[in-house]
Amino acid sequence: MAAAPTLGExxxxxxxxxxxxxxxxxxxxxxxxxxxxxxxxASITSRPDLRVILGMGVNNLSGGxxxxxxxxxxxxxxxxVGEAVMVQERVFDDAERPDVFFVGGLQLDRRGNLNLFxxxxxxxxxxxxxxxxxxxxxxxxxCSGYYIVMPRHxxxxxxxxVALITALGxxxxxxxxxxxxxxxxxVLSPLGVFDFDDSGEMRIRSLHEGVSLDQVQEATGFPLTSxxxxxxxxxxxxxxxxxxxxxxxxxxxxx
Amino acid sequence: xxxLAGERTSVLASVEEALAGIEDGARVGIGGAVTxxxxxxxxxxxxxxxxxxxxxxxxxxxxxxxxLIAAGCVETxxxxxxxMEGLAGVAPVYRRAVEEGAVRVKDYDExxxxxxxxxxxxxLPFLPCRSGVGTSYTEINPDLTAxxxxxxxxxxxxxxxxxxxxxxxxxxxxxxxxxxxxxSAGHMDQLLGAAAKRVVVQVDRVVANDxxxxxxxxxxxxxxxxxxxxxxxxxPYSSATMVADVDHLKEAIGAGREGGEALDAYMRRYVHGAxxxxxxxxxxxxxxxxxxxx
Numbered sequence: 001m002a003a004a005p006t007l008g009e010x011x012x013x014x015x016x017x018x019x020x021x022x023x024x025x026x027x028x029x030x031x032x033x034x035x036x037x038x039x040x041x042a043s044i045t046s047r048p049d050l051r052v053i054l055g056m057g058v059n060n061l062s063g064g065x066x067x068x069x070x071x072x073x074x075x076x077x078x079x080x081v082g083e084a085v086m087v088q089e090r091v092f093d094d095a096e097r098p099d100v101f102f103v104g105g106l107q108l109d110r111r112g113n114l115n116l117f118x119x120x121x122x123x124x125x126x127x128x129x130x131x132x133x134x135x136x137x138x139x140x141x142x143c144s145g146y147y148i149v150m151p152r153h154x155x156x157x158x159x160x161x162v163a164l165i166t167a168l169g170x171x172x173x174x175x176x177x178x179x180x181x182x183x184x185x186x187v188l189s190p191l192g193v194f195d196f197d198d199s200g201e202m203r204i205r206s207l208h209e210g211v212s213l214d215q216v217q218e219a220t221g222f223p224l225t226s227x228x229x230x231x232x233x234x235x236x237x238x239x240x241x242x243x244x245x246x247x248x249x250x251x252x253x254x255x
Numbered sequence: 256x257x258x259l260a261g262e263r264t265s266v267l268a269s270v271e272e273a274l275a276g277i278e279d280g281a282r283v284g285i286g287g288a289v290t291x292x293x294x295x296x297x298x299x300x301x302x303x304x305x306x307x308x309x310x311x312x313x314x315x316x317x318x319x320x321x322x323l324i325a326a327g328c329v330e331t332x333x334x335x336x337x338x339m340e341g342l343a344g345v346a347p348v349y350r351r352a353v354e355e356g357a358v359r360v361k362d363y364d365e366x367x368x369x370x371x372x373x374x375x376x377x378x379l380p381f382l383p384c385r386s387g388v389g390t391s392y393t394e395i396n397p398d399l400t401a402x403x404x405x406x407x408x409x410x411x412x413x414x415x416x417x418x419x420x421x422x423x424x425x426x427x428x429x430x431x432x433x434x435x436x437x438x439s440a441g442h443m444d445q446l447l448g449a450a451a452k453r454v455v456v457q458v459d460r461v462v463a464n465d466x467x468x469x470x471x472x473x474x475x476x477x478x479x480x481x482x483x484x485x486x487x488x489x490x491p492y493s494s495a496t497m498v499a500d501v502d503h504l505k506e507a508i509g510a511g512r513e514g515g516e517a518l519d520a521y522m523r524r525y526v527h528g529a530x531x532x533x534x535x536x537x538x539x540x541x542x543x544x545x546x547x548x549x
Contacts, residue, residue, distance in 0.1 A: 030289065030341075031341045031344075056440055072499075072501060073289065073291070073340050073493070073499055074340065075288040075289050075291035075440045076290075076498060077291065077439050077493050077494065077496070077497075077498065078549065080495075088288060088440070088443060089442065092369060092386075095385075125356050126353055126354050128354070129353040130344075131338040132337060132338075132360075133336075133392070134336045135364055135365035137364040137390050137392065138364050138387075141388065164390075165389070166390060166391070167390065168390050170389075177388050177389045178409065179385075180385075
């Protein structure tokens with residue numbers, strides 16, 4: 001039996017399972033090794049037609065082609081390998097490419113909105129300043145779907161309402177404004193998997209093994225809903241973990 | 256025969272010559288892509304020059320922005336990101352300066368940066384962008400204006416032209432006439448140049464014009480250009496042939512987080528105390544530089 005998965009390995013497997021047949025390209029941003037692993041895992045198994053954009057390199061890994069090595073930075077010059085190179089200046093000129101993106105943030109709210117700007121002080125300045133929105137507004141506007149990956153889960157991060165919106169997740173608002181993309185698919189946290197109901201409210205899709213309803217509610221700044229008693233997140237199988245460890249995450253960045 | 260006597264003019268320049276004329280209050284664009292391809296030799300020299308009140312357009316900056324803020328050069332930063340990826344989620348000097356109100360930040364999405372630079376390059380007052388509709392961008396950045404487009408009535412954002420006095424850009428090679436070629440992360444560097452009145456391109460190598468002609472598809476050129484040779488000049492960031500220096504970045508981030516005397520000591524050693532780029536490389540050391548070559 002394979003050793004129990006780390007959080008990063010669990011995230012990678014849950015993401016890899018969720019990609020859809022119509023997804024043509026996955027773009028992995030900075031500092032998301034679990035998303036990278038998920039993209040590689042899917043592309044060497046069930047999704048041979050995927051284009052996976054890792055760093056600046058556009059790759060397809062069908063036919064047993066090995067994944068390019070992991071580098072510490074997204075724009076590492078050694079990542080310029082593959083069948084094409086992503087040119088940042090032109091990457092937004094084809095708004096429907098890529099299909100799928102992965103995001104994180106300082107704050108996430110009940111409606112799925114993300115904040116990467118920071119917390120304003122109410123007087124035109126900043127109580128806490130974040131790194132900036134990078135291309136989150138663009139990607140979240142256009143991608144057919146995106147995954148919200150939150151490495152921590154507490155009531156200061158999962159809030160009723162974000163102080164500022166960098167990426168609009170709110171389903172009702174997106175529809176009202178006619179945003180072309182599909183919005184957030186689901187949220188991963190150390191406690192569970194969350195999605196959004198028809199009215200756009202965050203709900204529990206599953207809780208990770210050993211996590212109680214009280215525990216997740218305690219760590220969340222707004223009431224979470226669920227359809228009945230939420231199921232336990234289906235843990236990675238031995239086959240999935242073996243594949244991940246022996247074929248994908250060779251550098252063990254998720255360990 | 257005298258009709259054919261023209262000699263082409265070299266645009267090679269020293270760092271000092273190339274940066275001369277960047278005055279207090281200038282709008283300066285800085286190229287690069289997060290941890291790659293920033294013209295750091297030019298940035299260090301600009302930081303050491305004592306210039307004040309700059310508006311810096313650094314779409315995806317990090318240590319470049321940190322050094323200019325630490326040296327007191329920056330009034331306003333226009334950026335989509337200021338950090339060092341996994342090493343520092345937020346660039347620490349920038350974070351402190353913005354929280355203390357010493358530097359004003361205007362938030363732009365990367366696509367806003369591209370739209371604004373294109374507008375400047377096309378001599379347009381603005382270009383429309385859908386990115387940021389429904390977000391707080393227009394609330395926190397008064398330069399961005401929501402409007403209903405006159406064709407389909409869609410809600411869009413007008414991104415004003417990001418006109419630059421000068422763009423500082425890195426390329427691996429150029430000839431002495433300002434034909435630059437890059438083999439690494441270009442990001443929006445070419446557009447930065449097009450949006451600027453003049454361009455300073457820092458290169459690792461100056462090559463013959465015949466070398467440039469072997470691959471003309473890769474050549475960038477702009478109107479008013481100066482070429483500055485500064486080998487390994489992206490350090491501690493990467494170029495096509497050099498990886499980023501993680502240890503040095505950690506040293507800079509540590510000094511930035513601590514601030515005060517620690518930051519002053521870093522700036523003295525690597526910025527104000529190194530009279531030229533070669534002195535900086537000596538301070539870093541040949542063993543370290545050699546270890547970073549791919």
